[in-house]
Amino acid sequence: MTGKNDTLLQVEEMKTVFKTRKGNLEAVDGISFSISKGETVAIVGESGSGKSVSALSILRLLDSNGEVTSGKILFNNLNLKDISNEEIRKIRGNEIAMIFQDPMTCLDPVYTIGDQITETIKIHETLSKNELQERALELLRLVGLPDPESRINAYPHQLSGGQRQRVMIAIALACRPSLIIADEPTTALDVTVQAQILQLLKDLQTQFGTAIILVTHDLGVVAEMADKVVVVYAGQVVEQSNVKDLFNKPQHPYTEALMKSIPKIDTSKERKLLTIKGNVPSLIEIPAGCRFHPRCPFAIDKCISEEPPLFELANGRESKCWIADPNLTGNWEGPIFTEENEPVFELNQHLISKKNLMEVTDLKKYFPMTKGILSRTIGHVKAVDGVTLNIHKGEVLGLVGESGCGKSTVGRLITGLIDSTNGEVSFDGKQLSNINRKEKKVLRKRVQFVFQDPYSSLNPRMTILDIIGEPLEVHNLAKGSLKRQRVGELLEIVGLSKNDMHKFPHQFSGGQRQRIGIARALATEPELLICDEAVSALDVSVQAQILNLLKDLQLKLGLSYLFISHDLTVVKYISDRIAVMYLGEIVEVTDSQTLFTEPLHPYSKALISAVPIPNPNIQPDRIILSGEVPSPSNPPSGCKFHTRCPFAMDLCKKEKPELMEITEGHTVACHFYKEVSHI
Ligand code: SF4
Ligand code: SF4
Incomplete structure (x- = not known):
């Protein structure tokens, strides 16, 4: 267990704002967390939650229109928010390194991987050419790149996805940083390669005592890797906990819904997945009160008008939910969703x-x-x-x-x-x-x-009526008012409204667009x-909605x-x-x-x-x-x-x-x- 004195990085009330034509967007709104030496902290959330922006804000690697506007990012007694560009450049790669999801976007295609590793070392250390070459080889061996002696002269495109990620990790380790920030490091990899990379990160952490901030949407990866978890939603921390307590008893409706919306290896086929209605809100339309209230089945009047603080709970845990307010609910212990909330499917054996x-x-x-x-x-x-x-x-x-x-x-x-x-x-x-x-x-x-x-399978210039109606016309199944009626029925079958038929694809969220894709596929009454x-x-959370829909339609x-x-x-x-x-x-x-x-x-x-x-x-x-x-x-x-x-x-x-x-x-x-x- 690491003590308070081992704290390596302390983020306090950090706010990150992007200036856009639509106004200032607060992508991160007052996030606080800390990480100790040798610890792994996972930042979890869906797309648009602010998890990656939080990670990039720490090293000030934001796009030119983004800025950390307030709060503190304390690392070794330095506030990274306020130090000069020169100073932060020295810290990047040297004391804090970053691993990205897609190594291809970070590796330079015109330099060999050996050159890219030695360049990183040269920024921070003065070594001879031979020493640099030897250090690069040592790093490639350390990250398990096969045949490093010949691969050191390879260009990124000559390596596979998993090998490129190993090279990224080698570059990250080049100066023995005390903290690595890994942003979805295995999301683009196949599951067997993901297992290799996660094992590698664990081994390196044991060997060097490096702390890791792991940004991910994958709760399986979190459970396997993290000591502590920070759950973010719409730019704010909604729950913070040690990993075991979080998975045993989540203390925020969003966390629990996330956990119950993913199918697990032992999830019964009869169990309907828990869904969270709607989508993560856009930063332009942040709801008042609790930001989760439009999607929360437990919202009360207070949730709509008043933003809950992060309540401190036992065991150093925190939850940003009125349910956790001891004045409202006493010694509430969760869980929040009960079995009765989870309806079931009939089995499809009789259909086969x-x-x-x-x-x-x-x-x-x-x-x-x-x-x-x-x-x-x-x-x-x-x-x-x-x-x-x-x-x-x-x-x-x-x-x-x-x-x-x-x-x-x-x-x-x-x-x-x-x-x-x-x-x-x-x-x-x-x-x-x-x-x-x-x-x-x-x-x-x-x-x-x-x-x-x-996003790309629906023609952006066609209305939903035309998109779903096209196969009806091609196969001479319906035209004119009959087509409109059938499109309306199909939209309702997939859980949308018939009033949506005159809209265009960009007016829908990802999950809704997938529903439109399914409605189009169903238009010809296929088998x-x-x-x-x-x-x-x-x-x-949206995946669960579509899986439930597909199961429902099948039955x-x-x-x-x-x-x-x-x-x-x-x-x-x-x-x-x-x-x-x-x-x-x-x-x-x-x-x-x-x-x-x-x-x-x-x-x-x-x-x-x-x-x-x-x-x-x-x-x-x-x-x-x-x-x-x-x-x-x-x-x-x-x-x-x-x-x-x-x-x-x-x-x-x-x-x-x-x-x-x-x-x-x-x-x-x-x-x-x-x-x-x-x-
Ligand atoms: S899968 Fe079976 S046949 Fe193939 S290599 Fe392995 S043991 Fe041999
Ligand atoms: S504060 Fe209210 S709306 Fe927000 S998560 Fe808690 S119960 Fe739901």
Whole structure:
């Protein structure tokens, strides 16, 4: 435990203001927290909460229109707010370093990574050329970059995402800072690489006693990494606590709602996710009183008119909520939401028929790689390499895997958005290759797509009536007043109002736009929806709304889904069966429960073990995979997973394992699944 004298950084009543054409925006409004030596403090919140701006304010790394206008940022008895630019530059990188979400935006593409590390050291220390080179190598070894002797001369674009993040950490460590500020350091990484980077940060912290401010939206990462948590909402701290107490008994409605809105590995399929109505308010329209009151189910009159202070609670905790006021509620202990607040879904088993709605056999998609002005083909990216799958009527099939595994390409091939190189797709017993254009058009009506990004998938110049009405017209389903009536119905089905149909996409929030995307997909009354990362771009509270909606629609309309996602807990919550993909191939298929309790493929095991668990009392027993997914243009021989598999034997390098049915409905592609299943 660290004592008060160990305090390294003390932020007091910090305010950060951005000057804009719409006036001054208070992105951070009086935030206070402290961090001690060797401690990890997580700043948690949804997008627009002010968590990243708070972190950037500490080092005065704000855009030119932003400024810390009041408060104190005390670091080693210096107020970083008031020191000169020269002084803060000396502290940056030397005593406080920063790691960003996307290393590509911070690494200079024209310099080798070795040069970028040595440049950082040179700013703060005088060393000879050889000493600099040796120090850079030492740092690259420390952060586990494979083959550092040759990689030191590589340019950022020659490294993978995980390797670039390791380089960023090496640069951050270059001058042995006492504090690292890590802003969403693993958000852009795949889950197995995230596990490597989190482990690396923990190891480095143990080795050097570095304090870490971790800015994140991921409660699983918080539970695993943090000692203390600061929850921010609309620019203010709403709760502050040690990590265990926070997860055991959150003391603010927003914190508890956040925790209950994310599906966990053990969340029952029947449980409706808790949703927070509405969205994080825009800084232009900050609500009066408690800023959370328009979304809070417990708001009383006082919440609308009077802003609550941060009440001090037992164990050094704080909550900015009138419920925590001892004069109002006595010795209130929470939790705030009760089981009765959480309605349930019926299960969808009665909807699932034995009949296949969609069948995919040996599907392949090879993208040619070309070179020169004659565009000579020099190889192929084997994005999908022999996928065989089926989706039953009324079933939700989850498709998981890390980026580049080919899962989205499978979705596009099934809907006919792109043509396959080889293989067959059948829908309702009809082979797509044997049907004419007219029949293909009918088929398009029956299979629809929900895209990931609700911002770019809707044409900004079209009204919602035109966007949702377009497929109705294309398929001759409705025109004129009938179209308007149908669009109104569809908007209401997805939880919007029919009065919204004359608005444009920019007038809606991210979650509302995703509802519009779903309404458009439903316009043709499809039987199968391909949902490609349909909730990945949304904040967790909004994600819960959309997941509940998708489950609701599936039950009401008897739809089938192919639910493609990198998020295993989301997939487990919504899917009946799950297929796991690696480098263009299916490696395991089984029902969603069995996949999580008895996975047979080493990759499935590693994927599941890498998921951060939002419970600080559980220390996950993790299988840390080495390296990253190899390039699909030059996949490994034999079993494509052998370069990363902790159980690989000689046979794995030579012979490709076929997908075999082990028990009814459970297929796996691994030579040694029996041996692995006991580990
Ligand atoms: S102060 Fe009122 S509105 Fe704000 S979180 Fe507490 S109960 Fe809800
Ligand atoms: S076949 Fe070999 S390399 Fe592939 S997953 Fe099984 S044990 Fe690992």
